[in-house]
Amino acid sequence: MCFVKDKPPICLVLAGSFGASKIMREFIQAMPENLPFYVLIVLHLREEATEIVVKNLANISKLPVYSIHDKQVPKAGSVYVAPGGYHVLMEGNGQFSLSLDDPVLNCRPSIDVILCAFSLVLKSRLWAVLLTGANTDGAQGLLEIKRAKGHTWAQSLETAEAKVMPAKAIELNAACSIASPKVILETLLARILAFQGV
Numbered sequence: 001m002c003f004v005k006d007k008p009p010i011c012l013v014l015a016g017s018f019g020a021s022k023i024m025r026e027f028i029q030a031m032p033e034n035l036p037f038y039v040l041i042v043l044h045l046r047e048e049a050t051e052i053v054v055k056n057l058a059n060i061s062k063l064p065v066y067s068i069h070d071k072q073v074p075k076a077g078s079v080y081v082a083p084g085g086y087h088v089l090m091e092g093n094g095q096f097s098l099s100l101d102d103p104v105l106n107c108r109p110s111i112d113v114i115l116c117a118f119s120l121v122l123k124s125r126l127w128a129v130l131l132t133g134a135n136t137d138g139a140q141g142l143l144e145i146k147r148a149k150g151h152t153w154a155q156s157l158e159t160a161e162a163k164v165m166p167a168k169a170i171e172l173n174a175a176c177s178i179a180s181p182k183v184i185l186e187t188l189l190a191r192i193l194a195f196q197g198v
Contacts (some may be wrong), residue, residue: 115141133165
């Protein structure tokens with residue numbers, strides 16, 4: 001296991017593409033109030049789809065949901081959506097930075113770009129879940145988080161609607177844990193309760 005004992009993450013990333021949005025909704029709906037970290041949603045979105053995702057998540061979330069803006073300072077107990085058409089980076093002070101650099105694996109936002117950039121700053125205080133997806137984006141980034149002593153999950157292949165993304169992460173040995181979305185969510189909620197002293 002990769003967990004750092006007694007320290008909640010600063011950020012939990014939920015990332016995926018084909019088939020992942022429904023799972024992410026279930027995760028966000030289950031997140032309790034007073035969450036001790038913030039959640040970042042990364043999907044392969046078109047720019048015009050970003051606000052639709054934000055609105056749909058806000059309708060079922062106990063937490064405020066925002067589209068990321070350049071130079072925004074994230075706050076614990078919030079959900080942020082990586083906007084379509086931009087890469088999301090992290091500056092040394094923890095604030096978000098948006099980039100129009102070229103797409104990576106034909107994706108912008110790129111999961112790999114986000115995970116690698118965030119791991120450089122947050123190190124072991126970054127957790128990430130890589131869900132179903134139809135390309136390999138995210139696998140290398142997940143490995144960088146694991147190398148930085150953060151905790152990483154890959155969705156089990158038998159539960160993935162599109163297996164390419166989690167399969168690549170598993171091939172790279174990038175996942176601390178491999179499990180179904182149901183088990184991953186149960187694990188997260190148990191950790192959150194422990195951090196809250198419940």
